[in-house]
Amino acid sequence: MQKELTNIMCPTDIWFGRGAAGRIGEACRSLHLERVLIVADKYLVTGGSIRRVTDVLDREGIGYHIFSEFHPNPAVSEAEAACSIMREQGLQGVIGFGGGSSMDTAKAIAMLQTNPPPIDQYAGMHKVPNKGAPTILIATTAGTGSEVSIGSILKDDKTHVKLGVQSKNILADIAIADPELTFSMPPALTAYTGMDALTHGIEGYVSRFGNDVLRLLQREGIRRIARSLRTAVFNGGDEQAREDVMMGSMLTGWAMASSRLGACHAMAYPVEARHEAAHGEVNAALLPAVMRFNAIGDLKRFRELAELLGEPTEGLNDRQAAFRAVEAVERLSEDIGIKRLGQLGVCEEELPELADIAVNYERLMVANPRKVSFDDAMEIYRNAL
Ligand SMILES: NC(=O)c1ccc[n+]([C@@H]2O[C@H](COP(=O)([O-])OP(=O)(O)OC[C@H]3O[C@@H](n4cnc5c(N)ncnc54)[C@H](O)[C@@H]3O)[C@@H](O)[C@H]2O)c1
Numbered sequence: 001m002q003k004e005l006t007n008i009m010c011p012t013d014i015w016f017g018r019g020a021a022g023r024i025g026e027a028c029r030s031l032h033l034e035r036v037l038i039v040a041d042k043y044l045v046t047g048g049s050i051r052r053v054t055d056v057l058d059r060e061g062i063g064y065h066i067f068s069e070f071h072p073n074p075a076v077s078e079a080e081a082a083c084s085i086m087r088e089q090g091l092q093g094v095i096g097f098g099g100g101s102s103m104d105t106a107k108a109i110a111m112l113q114t115n116p117p118p119i120d121q122y123a124g125m126h127k128v129p130n131k132g133a134p135t136i137l138i139a140t141t142a143g144t145g146s147e148v149s150i151g152s153i154l155k156d157d158k159t160h161v162k163l164g165v166q167s168k169n170i171l172a173d174i175a176i177a178d179p180e181l182t183f184s185m186p187p188a189l190t191a192y193t194g195m196d197a198l199t200h201g202i203e204g205y206v207s208r209f210g211n212d213v214l215r216l217l218q219r220e221g222i223r224r225i226a227r228s229l230r231t232a233v234f235n236g237g238d239e240q241a242r243e244d245v246m247m248g249s250m251l252t253g254w255a256m257a258s259s260r261l262g263a264c265h266a267m268a269y270p271v272e273a274r275h276e277a278a279h280g281e282v283n284a285a286l287l288p289a290v291m292r293f294n295a296i297g298d299l300k301r302f303r304e305l306a307e308l309l310g311e312p313t314e315g316l317n318d319r320q321a322a323f324r325a326v327e328a329v330e331r332l333s334e335d336i337g338i339k340r341l342g343q344l345g346v347c348e349e350e351l352p353e354l355a356d357i358a359v360n361y362e363r364l365m366v367a368n369p370r371k372v373s374f375d376d377a378m379e380i381y382r383n384a385l
């Protein structure tokens with residue numbers, strides 16, 4: 001049998017640091033872009049955040065058109081509706097500015113310039129045949145890691161279930177991660193986007209597709225988020241905490257291209273589809289229950305997780321230490337105000353339907369360290385209610 005390769009997908013050109021967004025003109029010029037489509041949700045446009053980009057483009061004589069006709073957790077149809085704007089307006093590239101919703105919509109629109117609609121034919125792993133239009137992604141949450149990830153996650157219009165287009169051909173050419181842009185995030189948004197990034201790190205770290213190099217990125221990402229998320233939530237002006245969480249989000253997002261995720265994301269997607277709850281919020285509500293289920297499948301890795309999360313493990317056996325990781329995540333969630341699934345509106349009666357969808361997310365479940373049956377999924381949902 002052929003030995004499995006160690007796969008480390010190298011993402012995009014990453015510009016990380018305070019003030020990096022101010023270099024957007026330089027980023028456009030390096031890609032020879034004179035007119036661009038800016039994809040940013042309406043709150044970022046009406047609230048004025050977008051001026052961090054447009055002021056620079058105005059000053060540097062780079063033309064742009066702004067598209068914001070989409071919602072948080074964007075739908076496939078919203079991205080498809082924008083497919084012809086670039087041709088009509090004579091635009092050469094795309095800037096995605098915002099959280100995962102804006103960046104994923106931007107990636108899908110860029111993809112459609114060289115790959116005809118409908119989008120759903122590209123759902124799954126590596127099904128996009130051609131590289132999309134030149135793309136720059138600027139993250140304003142920390143986060144989804146979408147600025148460096150190979151994914152664009154969009155909601156199916158009919159079922160509301162999330163589908164993921166995962167391909168190197170939709171990677172950004174330049175990813176800009178500027179912690180200053182996250183200073184304006186209110187505490188709740190900081191909390192659940194930070195927990196999304198932590199979930200990427202933890203799921204990736206124990207994934208069946210993990211490897212030592214990816215775990216280097218994940219270790220550093222988890223450590224930074226664990227040590228700084230509380231401060232970022234309760235003292236949003238703390239520059240070091242904001243930088244730590246954004247770096248953590250970027251590192252765990254980078255690694256997830258190769259490591260994939262697991263049962264937590266698979267179980268969160270059907271909940272998001274039915275309850276209008278934010279992606280990070282649902283992941284955070286499920287994470288401890290999923291970890292509790294997975295821990296006995298890989299005690300040694302979970303022991304390492306406990307240490308990365310700042311738990312003392314000396315003198316404990318592997319089993320005891322592994323469950324410290326779960327307790328650390330529970331305490332963090334409690335401290336930063338993460339709700340339980342029941343508080344997000346999920347009730348016992350809908351669990352069979354949710355479990356049925358979750359176990360069929362093959363792309364994610366295949367990476368989970370323990371096989372999740374329908375009954376297991378029911379049990380995990382119940383524990384998170
Ligand atoms: N592509 C990937 O790899 C990947 C990974 C994880 C999640 N996702 C997807 O990303 C989406 C969620 O993204 P998100 O959690 O970043 O949230 P989001 O993009 O939906 O934004 C949530 C809200 O926060 C506001 N916001 C964004 N930045 C802000 C800032 N700096 N200050 C104040 N308000 C701000 C937005 O205007 C919006 O109202 C989901 O659709 C999820 O499925 C994608």
Ligand SMILES: [Fe+2]
Nearest residue numbers: 144196200279
């Ligand atoms: Fe996520």
